[in-house]
Amino acid sequence: MKVIAGVDIGGTNTKIGLVSPEGRVIRYNRFKTGSLPNFEQFILAIVEHINALVLPNEELVGIGIGAPNGNFYSGSVEHAPNMPFKGFLPIKESLKKHFSCHIELTNDANAAAMGEKLYGAAKDYNDFIVITLGTGVGSGIYCNGQLVYGHDGFAGELGHVIVFPGGRLCGCGRRGCLEPYANQRGVLQTLEELKPSFPESSLHGIEPINAKIISDHAHAGDTLAIAVFEQTGKYLGFAFANFMAFLSPKAIFLFGGISRAGELLRQPLIDEMERNMLNIYQNKLEVRFSELSDDDAAILGAAALVG
Amino acid sequence: MKVIAGVDIGGTNTKIGLVSPEGRVIRYNRFKTGSLPNFEQFILAIVEHINALVLPNEELVGIGIGAPNGNFYSGSVEHAPNMPFKGFLPIKESLKKHFSCHIELTNDANAAAMGEKLYGAAKDYNDFIVITLGTGVGSGIYCNGQLVYGHDGFAGELGHVIVFPGGRLCGCGRRGCLEPYANQRGVLQTLEELKPSFPESSLHGIEPINAKIISDHAHAGDTLAIAVFEQTGKYLGFAFANFMAFLSPKAIFLFGGISRAGELLRQPLIDEMERNMLNIYQNKLEVRFSELSDDDAAILGAAALVG
Numbered sequence: 001m002k003v004i005a006g007v008d009i010g011g012t013n014t015k016i017g018l019v020s021p022e023g024r025v026i027r028y029n030r031f032k033t034g035s036l037p038n039f040e041q042f043i044l045a046i047v048e049h050i051n052a053l054v055l056p057n058e059e060l061v062g063i064g065i066g067a068p069n070g071n072f073y074s075g076s077v078e079h080a081p082n083m084p085f086k087g088f089l090p091i092k093e094s095l096k097k098h099f100s101c102h103i104e105l106t107n108d109a110n111a112a113a114m115g116e117k118l119y120g121a122a123k124d125y126n127d128f129i130v131i132t133l134g135t136g137v138g139s140g141i142y143c144n145g146q147l148v149y150g151h152d153g154f155a156g157e158l159g160h161v162i163v164f165p166g167g168r169l170c171g172c173g174r175r176g177c178l179e180p181y182a183n184q185r186g187v188l189q190t191l192e193e194l195k196p197s198f199p200e201s202s203l204h205g206i207e208p209i210n211a212k213i214i215s216d217h218a219h220a221g222d223t224l225a226i227a228v229f230e231q232t233g234k235y236l237g238f239a240f241a242n243f244m245a246f247l248s249p250k251a252i253f254l255f256g257g258i259s260r261a262g263e264l265l266r267q268p269l270i271d272e273m274e275r276n277m278l279n280i281y282q283n284k285l286e287v288r289f290s291e292l293s294d295d296d297a298a299i300l301g302a303a304a305l306v307g
Numbered sequence: 308m309k310v311i312a313g314v315d316i317g318g319t320n321t322k323i324g325l326v327s328p329e330g331r332v333i334r335y336n337r338f339k340t341g342s343l344p345n346f347e348q349f350i351l352a353i354v355e356h357i358n359a360l361v362l363p364n365e366e367l368v369g370i371g372i373g374a375p376n377g378n379f380y381s382g383s384v385e386h387a388p389n390m391p392f393k394g395f396l397p398i399k400e401s402l403k404k405h406f407s408c409h410i411e412l413t414n415d416a417n418a419a420a421m422g423e424k425l426y427g428a429a430k431d432y433n434d435f436i437v438i439t440l441g442t443g444v445g446s447g448i449y450c451n452g453q454l455v456y457g458h459d460g461f462a463g464e465l466g467h468v469i470v471f472p473g474g475r476l477c478g479c480g481r482r483g484c485l486e487p488y489a490n491q492r493g494v495l496q497t498l499e500e501l502k503p504s505f506p507e508s509s510l511h512g513i514e515p516i517n518a519k520i521i522s523d524h525a526h527a528g529d530t531l532a533i534a535v536f537e538q539t540g541k542y543l544g545f546a547f548a549n550f551m552a553f554l555s556p557k558a559i560f561l562f563g564g565i566s567r568a569g570e571l572l573r574q575p576l577i578d579e580m581e582r583n584m585l586n587i588y589q590n591k592l593e594v595r596f597s598e599l600s601d602d603d604a605a606i607l608g609a610a611a612l613v614g
Contacts, residue, residue: 127458150555151434152396157552245464246553248457278467
């Protein structure tokens with residue numbers, strides 16, 4: 001059987017899945033991106049993990065890679081603030097020394113958007129944005145039914161739109177980007193800011209804490225946890241009202257860990273978005289959740305690059 | 308000879324030009340948009356001005372219209388804040404009662420972008436933005452070589468991206484949009500804010516004043532006038548750094564009255580833009596001026612809709 005490897009490189013985890021011709025993830029593994037000492041060892045880890053997945057009766061016909069700041073045109077990761085390896089990382093070229101099959105690379109968020117378009121909730125949409133909420137905040141944009149790369153392959157860095165000038169410090173070194181308000185660390189900062197107002201919350205004293213734990217407590221009714229996602233939703237909603245003025249998408253899909261808060265995030269997001277929306281855009285933009293599991297979407301999207 | 312009428316509806320002026328098959332404006336006229344008492348009379352004025360232009364030996368084969376908030380899909384102007392007529396204006400349908408030829412309508416800024424792409428400085432660009440700086444601030448966006456309409460025909464309202472939250476009141480009723488910082492009125496507000504710091508300026512006491520007068524004084528060396536465009540350039544530069552994170556265009560073209568300030572606007576704009584640019588985008592985005600005259604670009608662009 002012919003198989004494709006979809007590689008989802010994240011700031012925290014690197015996930016590799018084998019995808020069948022029918023578009024199913026048939027086998028997968030993962031490792032911590034930061035567990036490798038340098039870029040060369042990281043490439044070797046990808047090679048080993050791919051080889052470990054492919055059975056003797058299978059033929060690897062392509063490798064598609066999604067990575068933060070991954071550039072489709074150059075096949076490299078360039079200055080990704082959340083990656084443990086810095087500078088210019090020639091991933092496509094490095095993997096080509098180990099495999100003779102077709103290899104392509106793009107932005108991890110672009111890959112998620114391609115996965116959503118091919119296999120998920122965006123099948124019937126020509127104008128939409130996928131926002132990934134995780135270690136970073138990324139985005140993949142479809143316009144006129146096509147993925148938007150921009151002139152240099154770097155379009156769609158909506159996590160680095162300055163939404164609150166002079167605001168929180170971002171991993172990119174600038175202030176007020178959307179990312180530090182809506183990524184994992186941003187949610188924790190919002191928690192710290194709100195803690196003093198909720199002395200009775202069950203979240204006090206929990207160490208270490210992460211967005212999933214806060215989400216669990218929110219669903220269990222903790223008012224501080226609920227307030228954290230309400231505030232995060234407001235930040236996102238304000239940003240989305242601005243995003244609409246660019247491309248007037250039919251929908252924005254939320255993807256990644258933070259979005260597991262579900263309606264506790266979505267409803268305040270929509271309320272704040274509509275409050276700040278230019279009149280011609282009001283009550284038009286759908287805010288939906290990805291219909292793919294976090295693991296599968298990025299792998300399928302990456303695989304679709306060479307599918 | 309077969310001719311096309313290009314109609315450029317603005318908040319202040321409505322300009323109508325006849326365009327030859329080779330893409331030249333061969334004859335044109337204009338009237339004040341606000342000089343008509345209502346929408347019906349406004350339509351009749353357009354009809355009369357078109358008929359007055361067409362000679363007996365010419366055949367009118369199409370009418371292309373650019374208008375603020377003009378919607379290509381509906382053929383109507385919808386809730387344009389700077390238009391003297393309010394609400395939903397069915398321009399295409401209304402003109403169809405008077406002409407049997409092909410009629411299309413789009414956003415005035417989209418029309419300017421189409422003009423720039425077909426006849427101007429953007430001929431060789433597939434990813435670019437045209438920003439129109441006039442009574443309002445509009446934009447036309449090309450992505451992958453196609454004009455971006457969005458799912459509802461309203462994409463590209465970059466004058467209504469909230470760049471400075473809580474800032475100046477915009478004609479749309481919200482605060483902090485780019486428009487009140489970079490349109491005619493915004494330049495005058497910046498002038499008023501800077502006046503006290505420049506007591507010796509030759510601009511004090513000039514009434515009425517407009518952007519063209521300030522531009523003339525700036526080119527003559529008046530330090531207040533220069534400071535006005537420096538500050539306006541900074542506002543635009545900060546916004547452009549954010550625009551880059553969406554579509555990573557190859558160039559942004561400045562069009563309209565305010566852009567006549569030339570380098571006095573462009574250099575501070577570029578400096579502020581690069582200071583606020585995400586590292587992966589630095590020193591990539593060209594900021595250029597439209598190569599079409601203000602009159603011709605919108606007329607040619609509108610005409611291109613049916614050309």
